[in-house]
Amino acid sequence: MKLGFLYAGQGAQHPGMGADLYEKYPAFRAALDGADAGFDLKTVSFSDPDGVLNETQYTQPCMVAFAVGLTDVLAEKGIVPAAAAGLSLGEYSALYAAGVLDGRTAVEIAAFRGRAMADAAAGVESAMIAVLGADRETVAAACAEASALGVAEPCNFNCPGQIVIGGEKAAVEKAAALARERGARRCMPLKVSGPFHTSLLKPAGDALRRRFETVAFREPKIPVLHNCLGGQRTAEDTIPALLERQVQSSVYMEDCIRAMAALGVDAMVEIGPGRALSGFVKKTLPGFPVLAVETAEEVEKLPELLKEVESR
Structure with missing residues (x-):
């Protein structure tokens, strides 16, 4: 086996x-x-x-x-x-x-x-948010638009409908809001200590x-x-x-x-x-x-x- x-x-x-x-x-x-x-x-x-x-x-x-x-x-x-x-x-x-x-x-x-x-x-005001119920293209587009406020990137493609975005707090929160506007079911902030995989x-x-x-x-x-x-x-x-x-x-x-x-x-x-x-x-x-x-x-x-x- x-x-x-x-x-x-x-x-x-x-x-x-x-x-x-x-x-x-x-x-x-x-x-x-x-x-x-x-x-x-x-x-x-x-x-x-x-x-x-x-x-x-x-x-x-x-x-x-x-x-x-x-x-x-x-x-x-x-x-x-x-x-x-x-x-x-x-x-x-x-x-x-x-x-x-x-x-x-x-x-x-x-x-x-x-x-x-x-x-x-250290010293980076960061955030990571799990976006549920959105496809990769939607999340990538939301991050690209939000990047005017700082770094916001898809950092974990865990499974269908579960993508984590990370980066600088203001930009990540904007990306999450845009994803919700475009059909994401839910956005969940994660308790992490840094913008990992960005x-x-x-x-x-x-x-x-x-x-x-x-x-x-x-x-x-x-x-x-x-x-x-x-x-x-x-x-x-x-x-x-x-x-x-x-x-x-x-x-x-x-x-x-x-x-x-x-x-x-x-x-x-x-x-x-x-x-x-x-x-x-x-x-x-x-x-x-x-x-x-x-x-x-x-x-x-x-x-x-x-x-x-x-x-x-």
């Missing part, structure tokens, strides 16, 4: 994530114990006593360490991906699953990326480019669907260049999901925390098998659930 792994992005984190996995599985413990994020990663992930888990520089390494550990646990059970993708930050976890980065390096880069993104967003994050991209000069990227063992392409890279693309581009340009998650299905996977497995990507799959490919796994209980149930999918 061919599985596509989907890795959650920033926003799905919550205190307590991974605590039961750490207690039960040595592979998960090894991943977290071996990670170096520059702070006590386990304390932040499990109890977050100082309330910092939702801060970008803490969120990102915690999420990647969780994904690395859970990927290792599933591998011990013979559950491995035939293809991988991730939402934004989740792309780093997908690269780990593909053998491009080792776990320790993936966490270290995620910590660096979180700091670089926080630095780039051109305002170019300083973070520049910092990542310099950081990547010291990182060894291996060839992927399985296909990886890249956010900024909405599919696999070409011979002209390098992974470091794509990651530099990713942080400051649109995430085409809907396209990645479609591309993964086109590779012939039989089911997709969301590596949590959260179930946002499962929702995207259901809206993008109605009826396509998708399962989510986050807890030790769900890990234990997963083999049987996959057998059920296979027997359909």
Whole structure:
């Protein structure tokens, strides 16, 4: 059975994530114990006593360490991906699953990326708003018109009818108002700390480019669907260049999901925390098998659930 792994992005984190996995599985413990994020990663992930888990520089390494550990646990059970993708930050976890980065390096880069993104967003009065019920052309046109007030760009194409716009607050709010006037069903402000995946994050991209000069990227063992392409890279693309581009340009998650299905996977497995990507799959490919796994209980149930999918 061919599985596509989907890795959650920033926003799905919550205190307590991974605590039961750490207690039960040595592979998960090894991943977290071996990670170096520059702070006590386990304390932040499990109890977050100082309330910092939702801060970008803490969120990102915690999420990647969780994904690395859970990927290792599933591998011990013979559950491995035939293809991988991730939402934004989740792309780093997908690269780990593909053998491009080792776990320790993936966490270290995620910590660096979180700091670089926080630095780039500092001092910018920004906003991100999810536009529901509008097509890509409508949202793009609204952003183009609103750009007279500042940066307003589509930054996440999550699934049909769900597009996130981001940038400078006044321009983003204008773009959302224009989208509503042109038929959008609803516009929802998001609680985020910066204009992620917009051109305002170019300083973070520049910092990542310099950081990547010291990182060894291996060839992927399985296909990886890249956010900024909405599919696999070409011979002209390098992974470091794509990651530099990713942080400051649109995430085409809907396209990645479609591309993964086109590779012939039989089911997709969301590596949590959260179930946002499962929702995207259901809206993008109605009826396509998708399962989510986050807890030790769900890990234990997963083999049987996959057998059920296979027997359909």
